[in-house]
Amino acid sequence: MIEVFDRRAVRLHRDRAAAQVGRVTPILADVADRLLDRLDDTTHRFTQALDVGGRGVVAPLLHARGIACVSLDLSASMAARGGGPAVAGDEEALPFAPGSFDLVVANLSLHWVNDLPGALIQLRLALRPDGLLLASLPALGTLDAWRATLTETEAALAGGASPRISPFPELRDCAGLLQRAGFALPVADADEIELLYADPLDLPADLRAAGETNAVFLRDRRIPPRDLLAASLAGLPVRDGRMAVRLRLAMLTGWAPAESQPKPLRPGSGEVSLTRLFGEEGSRPS
Numbered sequence: 001m002i003e004v005f006d007r008r009a010v011r012l013h014r015d016r017a018a019a020q021v022g023r024v025t026p027i028l029a030d031v032a033d034r035l036l037d038r039l040d041d042t043t044h045r046f047t048q049a050l051d052v053g054g055r056g057v058v059a060p061l062l063h064a065r066g067i068a069c070v071s072l073d074l075s076a077s078m079a080a081r082g083g084g085p086a087v088a089g090d091e092e093a094l095p096f097a098p099g100s101f102d103l104v105v106a107n108l109s110l111h112w113v114n115d116l117p118g119a120l121i122q123l124r125l126a127l128r129p130d131g132l133l134l135a136s137l138p139a140l141g142t143l144d145a146w147r148a149t150l151t152e153t154e155a156a157l158a159g160g161a162s163p164r165i166s167p168f169p170e171l172r173d174c175a176g177l178l179q180r181a182g183f184a185l186p187v188a189d190a191d192e193i194e195l196l197y198a199d200p201l202d203l204p205a206d207l208r209a210a211g212e213t214n215a216v217f218l219r220d221r222r223i224p225p226r227d228l229l230a231a232s233l234a235g236l237p238v239r240d241g242r243m244a245v246r247l248r249l250a251m252l253t254g255w256a257p258a259e260s261q262p263k264p265l266r267p268g269s270g271e272v273s274l275t276r277l278f279g280e281e282g283s284r285p286s
Helices: 007-017 021-041 058-064 076-082 116-126 144-158 171-180 202-209 228-234 274-278
Strands: 048-052 068-073 086-088 101-107 127-138 184-197 242-255
Touching: 007 076, 007 202, 021 058, 021 101, 021 127, 021 184, 021 202, 021 242, 048 058, 048 116, 058 068, 058 076, 058 101, 068 076, 076 086, 101 116, 116 127, 116 171, 144 228, 144 242, 171 184, 171 242, 184 202, 202 228
Parallel strands: 048 068, 048 101, 068 086, 101 127
Antiparallel strands: 127 242, 184 242
16 A cells, blocks of 8 residues: 555644644534535434544534534544544544444545545444445645645745645545445535635644644655745735635545445346337337
């Protein structure tokens, strides 16, 4: 397996962010609300949920719906923000028995996983039959303008550029990842959020507060050029006098397989003849 992300750095970033993540709670809660709205589209009643990387936002929302919840995070400090049972653990090696939950919610937490298909398989195994996975993660297009200006600015200042923003999956691949992991009825929808900043430097401050600073394994660990941040942010689009930043989100839904779920018909098993629907050849409606 190729190590794209430095998981130790991810944990350290989460540890440091635990004390200041309240700064970005409104953004995290907005995404979580959009994700959990999907619970209103099903008649299932969930009783035991796993909150993966919810940073103290998801667990209270689940509790408000009457759903008991265990919070998991690489960082023990961040997991404890859920306010209930908490476990410091790795999405790539879940410490739970099969069938422990009937709902898993992973809000903006799976994009730092090296083996995303493997992590999704483990989340499926942690679900009971007919259990539900809800996940959101940044998709290709998130921070794309800043990625471009960072590369251009660093190349101009230092004669070269290193990866500074995490690579994100394409939306069209996400449903396939769910299917590959064995989920039934996989769905991947796109959602977008535009953030407006009066002070451009609030963007990197928000990323630090969320534990979302650069953890790409091949990142340049030297101190970046002095003017890199300000110069790259100056190149971002402006709307209504504020710097505009786009978050493009993949909203994923998948069910743990169960016998009670609808299944596609076998080829050739249809019972309605097209002749009966359209009439004999030559007498079809024009």
